[in-house]
Amino acid sequence: MKLFIVIGHYGSGKSEIAANLAIREKCSVLVDLDIVNPYFRTSDVRGELAEFGIKVVASEYAGSNIDIPALPPQINAVFDQKEDAVFDVGGDDDGAVVLGRFADRFLESGYDMLMAVNMKRPSTASIERIIEMRGAIERASGLKVTRIINNTNLLGETTLTDLLAAQKMLEAADLGEVEIAGFSEILDRLPRELAARKFELKKFIKYENGIV
Amino acid sequence: MxxxxxxxxxxxxxxxxxxxxxxxxxxxxxxxxxxxxxxxxxxxxxxxxxxxxxxxxxxxxxxxxxxxxxxxxxxxxxxxxxxxxxxxxxxxxxxxxxxxxxxxxxxxxxxxxxxxxxxxxxxxxxxxxxxxxxxxxxxxxxxxxxxxxxxxxxxxxxxxxxxxxxxxxxxxxxxxxxxxxxxxxxxxxxxxxxxxxxxxxxxxxxxxxxxxxxxxxxxxxxxxxxxxxxxxxxxxEPRAKTDIEGADVIFSAFGTSARICKTAIELLAEKGIKAGLIRPITLFPFPVYAYKDVKKPIIVVEMNHGQMVEDVRLAAPNVRVGFYGRSGGMVPIPADIVDYTLKFINEGLSEIV
Structure with missing residues (x-):
């Protein structure tokens, strides 16, 4: 049984990372714990993930156009049946509060908690703010961050220079292992010494069709 | 930069x-x-x-x-x-x-x-x-x-x-x-x-x-x-962003709908139809001036059942004004706007979807 938790600031790419992580780690379940934001979330890509044999467990209200912060009861089954799972958590410490309810079960089973970081987001633009955010999330969840995913991007205006500058700062900050995430068009140009930390993302979460 | x-x-x-x-x-x-x-x-x-x-x-x-x-x-x-x-x-x-x-x-x-x-x-x-x-x-x-x-x-x-x-x-x-x-x-x-x-x-x-x-x-x-x-x-204070040079048909939309129209304009260009866009930035005061010299038919696209279209009709009384809208949280799809546009141009479609 492997349990991964993806947390971070809202808009840091958590859902994108969670979906890709579930595929990379060959998990059977992706749990959508985002009770904060009803737009652009993992449960929107249920169909695509099914093709990889990944079941999405989400609130029955997810995607139903009703913003009721309810949790799916099937979450307990993920622990009981010892499934390999990724938990996609809502943004900030507000979103992480919900983890607290399952903290005992995570501590009992062991877990890997990844913090998605986009240093182009103002609230996580410096190491100081990242540490502040990490502390708030750890206090809210009762769990500890084990790894950082550097997902520094400006969407279509992302540059390798920005991504590498963030990687340098994050690695120097003693935050634990730092994986470097991005789409292939950026990561294909990654220096060789960073290859081992590369986390290539496939695009899942999309804006509404046709908005340019 | x-x-x-x-x-x-x-x-x-x-x-x-x-x-x-x-x-x-x-x-x-x-x-x-x-x-x-x-x-x-x-x-x-x-x-x-x-x-x-x-x-x-x-x-x-x-x-x-x-x-x-x-x-x-x-x-x-x-x-x-x-x-x-x-x-x-x-x-x-x-x-x-x-x-x-x-x-x-x-x-x-x-x-x-x-x-x-x-x-x-x-x-x-x-x-x-x-x-x-x-x-x-x-x-x-x-x-x-x-x-x-x-x-x-x-x-x-x-x-x-x-x-x-x-x-x-x-x-x-x-x-x-x-x-x-x-x-x-x-x-x-x-x-x-x-x-x-x-x-x-x-x-x-x-x-x-x-x-x-x-x-x-x-x-x-x-x-x-x-x-x-x-x-x-x-x-x-009226303000609009206008790009209608040489257009055969002109979209008019605000906010998100205007962005969707831009994709529809690209799709129409592939079919050899040049479409333009008038995007009101101020809704009050309505940018009446932007419609003054328009000689081509206008299609208003909104995420509702036809509201701004009334102001467009008042601003452009001498051209045919059509309307395409979605509501309830549904968002207009560029391909559907293209279909509507083709019918509007070719078949003299009635003005309301």
């Missing part, structure tokens, strides 16, 4: 409001605009301001009324059903000639409707909403960068004309992220407010903020004076 950061539309509005000198925010949470309040809760106190989550939308708008009367730069934000609740207060603010900024990140209605994006509050925003002869300046951004620029401008316009300004976005613009420039180019224009109730210090006559007047001839004069200011707004 200027440094950029990645922001959600809601955050960008709040970020720009703080830059514009807004130091008071009164609101109540509602999807899909809550990040505005969340940002203000976190950042306004750091800027020496006050964030207050009121007990209701009605309380919030009346706190805005009070702060505006005292001369503060003040903002509230909500989404459609919450904006309906604020209408009484907005009418009072307009009646007392006070400046403030109100953000509506529209969701589907009527009633509680749904939480998904919509543009169905166009009538409410541009034609009053509350009671009495009043207007708000209504600004409709279509990118996150434009949300920043328009927010700064909204405060300036509100102060200049002593009237409420509404920023009209929708759930997509509020929730989507785009890179914006970290440094806001526009410096806010802070002007003196000699009418504000800041305390007389026994040195001047007291100022009174009030919309009540039971003396009919006097109340009429108040109304006439206000209408004169609206005439100035109509003369000076």
């Amino acid at each position: 200027a440094e950029k950061v990645l922001m959600k539309g809601n955050e960008a509005i709040a970020y720009a409001a703080v830059h514009a000198g807004c130091r008071y925010f009164f609101g109540y949470p509602i999807t899909p605009q809550t990040e505005i309040a969340a940002y203000m809760a976190k950042n306004l106190p750091k800027a020496g301001g006050v964030f207050l989550q009121a007990e209701s939308e009605i309380a919030a708008i009346n706190m805005v009324y009070g702060a505006a009367g005292a001369g503060a730069r003040v903002m509230t934000s909500s989404s459609s059903p919450g904006i309906s609740l604020k209408q009484e207060g907005i009418s009072y603010i307009a009646g007392a000639d006070l400046p403030c900024v109100i953000v509506n990140i529209m969701r589907a209605g009527p009633g509680l409707g749904g939480i998904l994006p919509s543009q169905s509050d166009y009538f409410q925003a541009t034609k009053g909403g509350g009671h009495g002869d009043y207007h708000m300046i209504v600004l409709a951004p279509s990118t996150i960068q434009e949300m920043v620029d328009i927010t700064v401008e909204a405060f300036d316009l509100a102060d200049k004309y002593r009237m409420p300004v509404m920023i009209l976005g929708d759930g997509i613009l509020g929730q989507m992220m785009e890179p914006i420039e970290l440094n806001i180019a526009k410096t806010p224009e802070i002007i003196a407010k000699p009418w504000a109730t800041t305390g007389t210090q026994c040195k001047r006559k007291k100022n009174i903020i009030n919309s009540l007047n039971t003396n009919a001839p006097e109340l009429e004069q108040w109304n006439i004076a206000r209408q004169k200011r609206y005439d100035e707004v109509i003369a000076n």
